[in-house]
Amino acid sequence: MKSILVLGGAGYIGSHTVYELIDNGKDVVVVDNLQTGHKEAIHPKARFYQGDIRDRKFMDSVFEKEDIGGVIHFAACSQVGESMQDPLKYYNNNLYGTEVVLESMVAHGIDKIVFSSTAATYGEPENIPIVETDATVPTNCYGETKLSMEKMMKWTGVAHPLRYVALRYFNACGCHPNGLLGEGHDPETHLIPIILQVANGTRPSISIFGNDYDTKDGTCVRDYIHVCDLATAHILALEYLMEGKESNVFNLGNGVGFTVSEVIECTRKVTGHPIPAVIAPRRAGDPSTLIASSQKAKEVLHWNPKYDSLETIIETAWNWHKQHINGYNS
Numbered sequence: 001m002k003s004i005l006v007l008g009g010a011g012y013i014g015s016h017t018v019y020e021l022i023d024n025g026k027d028v029v030v031v032d033n034l035q036t037g038h039k040e041a042i043h044p045k046a047r048f049y050q051g052d053i054r055d056r057k058f059m060d061s062v063f064e065k066e067d068i069g070g071v072i073h074f075a076a077c078s079q080v081g082e083s084m085q086d087p088l089k090y091y092n093n094n095l096y097g098t099e100v101v102l103e104s105m106v107a108h109g110i111d112k113i114v115f116s117s118t119a120a121t122y123g124e125p126e127n128i129p130i131v132e133t134d135a136t137v138p139t140n141c142y143g144e145t146k147l148s149m150e151k152m153m154k155w156t157g158v159a160h161p162l163r164y165v166a167l168r169y170f171n172a173c174g175c176h177p178n179g180l181l182g183e184g185h186d187p188e189t190h191l192i193p194i195i196l197q198v199a200n201g202t203r204p205s206i207s208i209f210g211n212d213y214d215t216k217d218g219t220c221v222r223d224y225i226h227v228c229d230l231a232t233a234h235i236l237a238l239e240y241l242m243e244g245k246e247s248n249v250f251n252l253g254n255g256v257g258f259t260v261s262e263v264i265e266c267t268r269k270v271t272g273h274p275i276p277a278v279i280a281p282r283r284a285g286d287p288s289t290l291i292a293s294s295q296k297a298k299e300v301l302h303w304n305p306k307y308d309s310l311e312t313i314i315e316t317a318w319n320w321h322k323q324h325i326n327g328y329n330s
Helices: 012-023 056-065 080-085 087-107 141-159 191-200 227-242 260-271 295-300 310-321
Strands: 003-007 028-032 047-050 068-073 112-118 163-169 171-173 206-209 221-226 248-252 257-259 277-280
Touching: 003 012, 012 028, 012 227, 028 056, 056 087, 068 087, 068 227, 080 087, 080 141, 087 112, 087 141, 112 141, 112 227, 141 163, 163 227, 171 191, 171 227, 191 206, 191 260, 191 310, 206 260, 221 227, 221 310, 227 248, 248 295, 257 260, 260 310
Parallel strands: 003 028, 003 068, 028 047, 068 112, 112 163, 163 248, 171 221, 206 277
Antiparallel strands: 221 257
16 A cells, blocks of 8 residues: 655644544644754654755655655645745745655655645635636735645656645644544634633733724624644545545635634634724735635535534534643643
8 A cells, every 4th residue: 555645644634534544444644844844743653754855865865765655745834924934935945846756756656746725716705605717916925835736746647657636724723523633723723722721711811903893793704614624635635646636726614704703702612712803904815704615525526524513613622722732832
């Protein structure tokens, strides 16, 4: 049985995907530089190589040592705000890193890659819900680099026998129900873990950036998708490529939008904590509403999210965060 190589397999979504792969009987190899990933999050049955995807000699050595049948690529910088302050970091890590990965894959005859893309490739949405054929006009450097990574795979596939699936997902959230895996970013930028910091007493209140949007309560609407459902989609996408299917792009979301205020209220209910909220000015570039149409993924990949209740998503997150107040450093 050929192995699956997971780049960034010590990170939030990568580590959950590794667990799902191993639960599905797959042999898994993990590459991570541990810049933002956590060694504690790596499945004990996965073979781990610490190194950087931008290092061609290192990547070649992994492909030479292991019999790899396909690659799942999570190794990228992913903070929107940071990407605007330090764009060259994002071009170097995201684009150059992917170039090196593809060069090494082509050299070793590995022709299948599933790529962790993002809804940020769309920018300000033309339609709600967003479909894969909508215009891609990113409004930040992070989204721009992810879109460029998709195009790099597309054109590499024209020149070489390489096929890819890009998965554009919306707001990843929740934690593994086993309680072993969670979401530990530093700094934390995702809404649900930030709210849970208030419940844990490490943050005094949650800031709501704008309450004058054209939504039901004036706060931004987002589509929240559980990390385990994302992990399942990556496995289905790899199986799709293994079946010899053509390169493709899929949205991943629940197709339901919740306002920031609704997420805070649901978290109050789950945690039993009052969670004080403070209204703050709008953030530049925040669209009022982002909701995915995942119909294509459901029809083509036969993907069906299991954790589609916001309350369930928050419960799995709270289960981990209350035991890991300082993340993996607890």
